Amino acid sequence: MDKKxxxxxxxxxxxxxxLLFVPxxxxxxxxxxxxxxxxxxxxxxxxxxxxxxxxxxxVVMGGAAGIGRIGGSxxxxxxxxxxxxxxxxxxxxxxxxxxxxxTLFAVVVAYLALG
Numbered sequence: 001m002d003k004k005x006x007x008x009x010x011x012x013x014x015x016x017x018x019l020l021f022v023p024x025x026x027x028x029x030x031x032x033x034x035x036x037x038x039x040x041x042x043x044x045x046x047x048x049x050x051x052x053x054x055x056x057x058x059v060v061m062g063g064a065a066g067i068g069r070i071g072g073s074x075x076x077x078x079x080x081x082x083x084x085x086x087x088x089x090x091x092x093x094x095x096x097x098x099x100x101x102x103t104l105f106a107v108v109v110a111y112l113a114l115g
Contacts, residue, residue: 016054048114055110063103067096 042050074092078085 012054013058016051016058018051052110052114055113056107059103059106059110063099063106066099070095070099 070092074088077088081088
């Protein structure tokens with residue numbers, strides 16, 4: 001992966017996590033200050049929902065990238081050693097299932113953070 005793309009992806013993850021874990025008191029204070037001055041761009045509830053949506057999206061993208069790398073590496077390994085294809089396939093499926101489980105858990109946590 002290109003360094004520039006890696007930096008952009010890391011920045012997006014940090015921003016998503018920051019939006020996901022913004023304390024309610026800070027968001028409420030900002031909403032109160034904005035209401036006193038005549039309006040707000042994003043309410044505290046809206047910021048929380050946006051953070052949860054960004055967090056869930058980043059989790060799904062990370063899980064998809066991980067499973068894609070596993071699949072690509074497994075196919076390359078099978079091409080190099082066809083006699084070990086059965087063992088490689090089994091290990092690939094187990095690892096992909098573990099990543100999928102962790103991804104599902106993280107998405108549920110992101111959605112629970114909304115409430």
